[in-house]
Amino acid sequence: MTPAQALQPIGARTLEVLRSLGRNAFFFAELLKHVPSALYRFYLVVAQIHKIGNYSIVIIAASGLAVGFVLALQMYYALVKYGADESLGLIVNLALVRELGPVVTALLFAGRAGTSLTAEIGLMKAGEQLAAMEMMAIDPRSRVLAPRFVGGIVSMPILAVLFSTIGILGAYVVAVLLIGVDAGSFWSIMQSGVDVFKDVGNGIVKSLMFGIACTFVALYQGFEAKATPEGVAQATTRTVVISSLAVLTLDFLLTALMFSTE
Amino acid sequence: MTRKNIEILVGLFVLVGALCVVFLALQAANLASFKVGRSYTLTASFDNVGGLKVRAPVRSAGVTVGRVADIALDTKTFQGVVSMEIEQRFVFPRDTSAKILTAGLLGDQYVGLEPGGDDKNLAQGDAIRLTQSAVVLENLIGQFLYNKAAEGPPPNAKK
Numbered sequence: 001m002t003p004a005q006a007l008q009p010i011g012a013r014t015l016e017v018l019r020s021l022g023r024n025a026f027f028f029a030e031l032l033k034h035v036p037s038a039l040y041r042f043y044l045v046v047a048q049i050h051k052i053g054n055y056s057i058v059i060i061a062a063s064g065l066a067v068g069f070v071l072a073l074q075m076y077y078a079l080v081k082y083g084a085d086e087s088l089g090l091i092v093n094l095a096l097v098r099e100l101g102p103v104v105t106a107l108l109f110a111g112r113a114g115t116s117l118t119a120e121i122g123l124m125k126a127g128e129q130l131a132a133m134e135m136m137a138i139d140p141r142s143r144v145l146a147p148r149f150v151g152g153i154v155s156m157p158i159l160a161v162l163f164s165t166i167g168i169l170g171a172y173v174v175a176v177l178l179i180g181v182d183a184g185s186f187w188s189i190m191q192s193g194v195d196v197f198k199d200v201g202n203g204i205v206k207s208l209m210f211g212i213a214c215t216f217v218a219l220y221q222g223f224e225a226k227a228t229p230e231g232v233a234q235a236t237t238r239t240v241v242i243s244s245l246a247v248l249t250l251d252f253l254l255t256a257l258m259f260s261t262e
Numbered sequence: 263m264t265r266k267n268i269e270i271l272v273g274l275f276v277l278v279g280a281l282c283v284v285f286l287a288l289q290a291a292n293l294a295s296f297k298v299g300r301s302y303t304l305t306a307s308f309d310n311v312g313g314l315k316v317r318a319p320v321r322s323a324g325v326t327v328g329r330v331a332d333i334a335l336d337t338k339t340f341q342g343v344v345s346m347e348i349e350q351r352f353v354f355p356r357d358t359s360a361k362i363l364t365a366g367l368l369g370d371q372y373v374g375l376e377p378g379g380d381d382k383n384l385a386q387g388d389a390i391r392l393t394q395s396a397v398v399l400e401n402l403i404g405q406f407l408y409n410k411a412a413e414g415p416p417p418n419a420k421k
Contacts, residue, residue: 043265050268053275093290158279165282168290187289192319194291204283 027220030141031149038146048151052113056159059112060105064163067100068092068170076179085181089190092171093164097194097203098259101164103251106210109156110243114218117148118239121222122232145219152218156211157204164203202258209254210247217243301328301347302386306360306373311342312396314362314371320346321363322375327352330373346373355380359392371396 038045071092079085121144124130130140175181194200218239225235311333320328328348336343348354357378364371375390384390 043269046269046272047265049272049275054271057275057278097286097290155275158275158282161279161282161286165285165290168286190290191292196287196291200283200286200291 023224024220027223028216031145031216031219034139034142034146035150037142038150041147044143044147045150045154048147049155052117052148052151053155053158056109056112056155057162059108060159060163061166063104063108064096064101064166065170067104067163068096068167069174071095071100071167072171072174072179076175076181085175085179086185087189087193088175088181089168089171089186090193092175093168093190093194094199096164096167096171097199099251099255101167102160102203102207102210103247105160105163105207106156106214106247107244109152109159109210110214110218110240110247113152113155114214114239114243115236117152117215117218118222118225118236119232121145121148121219122225122227122235125223125225126227126229126232128227145223149215149219152215153208153211156214157207160207160210161204198258202254206251206254206258209250213246213250214243217246300350302350303331303345303347304384304388304390305343305345306390306393307336307339307341307343308360308362308393308395309341310395310398311344312362312371312398314344314373314396318370318372320348320373320375322352322354322377327375344373353383356382356384356388357392358384358390359394360390361394362396364397 072088075088075091076085079088079091121130124140124144130144133140133143172183172186176183176186221235221239221242225231314330314333316330316333318330319326320330328346330344331347332345334343334345335341344360354375355378357380359376359378361374361376362371363374378392
């Protein structure tokens with residue numbers, strides 16, 4: 001094999017990656033360009049929030065409750081060794097508000113709402129509905145994609161704060177009602193250690209970023225899916241994988257930016 | 263489902279989100295303790311502020327009466343200047359002294375105010391004169407070693 005032949009796959013691979021990055025960027029720019037038209041026809045956004053947000057409440061609430069329960073129990077076993085079981089509320093709150101709330105919500109969101117977005121748009125494409133829209137001089141980007149994009153971005157932070165709230169209430173049930181940690185110090189230590197803007201606010205900013213990332217990935221995969229049953233299946237799988245990885249990577253970056261030690 | 267029903271459900275969803283934010287801000291974080299009524303500012307200069315942080319509590323007789331608002335270095339005296347916001351309803355005599363104390367053995371540091379006996383009270387912008395710095399463990403150990411060395415060798419050291 002000549003050196004030139006050995007170089008070719010590397011070059012091809014690099015160009016492929018760059019091309020896909022470029023397509024993503026252009027798609028993102030297109031989406032942003034069509035957001036105003038979605039806001040103009042707000043009833044489309046409302047319908048999407050209903051589909052994405054309302055239908056996710058049950059899974060988010062159930063997961064939040066379970067995470068709150070388990071976190072409180074495990075933390076209690078560790079903390080009671082040092083006689084610090086009253087800090088339980090603080091630890092559970094910080095863990096939920098800063099990390100688990102936004103991240104777990106985003107992962108569930110990718111599984112619950114992202115997949116349905118991808119499959120829906122992929123099937124629309126496979127059924128040539130998108131092409132039919134274009135024939136009627138309706139831009140599917142502004143009619144189909146943009147309302148879903150806005151709906152996802154609005155829904156995610158709401159779901160994340162719901163997750164954190166229910167998690168904290170779950171921890172309260174386990175710690176105070178079942179184990180018998182003092183309710184007063186449970187809340188007061190929590191209140192003295194959690195900052196509204198630095199912790200709660202940053203958590204909401206995080207979930208907003210995750211909302212943008214997850215919805216964008218789901219829409220892109222659906223729109224670029226091969227118009228076959230197999231293509232839609234692959235696109236749906238890729239949505240979950242890519243959104244999860246994107247959320248975890250983004251989370252690390254955002255955490256490093258937001259919660260540097262004073 | 264009609265559009266009206268959907269709008270009602272989405273409104274409910276957004277309302278639930280808003281309620282959650284209110285819960286997180288008021289019950290599970292410190293928003294309630296932010297604006298506890300009007301406050302006035304006092305300053306105190308310490309030789310060493312130790313590990314004191316902004317928003318650390320200011321306590322008198324163990325009761326929290328305010329928060330540390332700002333910590334700065336005075337480049338003329340090379341002392342740490344701590345500004346404290348004290349709630350309006352608490353007034354202290356002018357010869358009140360301030361100490362930097364530690365809650366528990368390893369806890370966070372806070373400012374302790376010990377009231378004096380003056381009949382005039384501290385007002386907005388006043389400085390507390392009598393201060394006692396934070397205890398720095400290294401200095402304490404250093405001083406201990408120095409005192410031990412100054413004592414000379416123990417009398418029965420040659421055996």
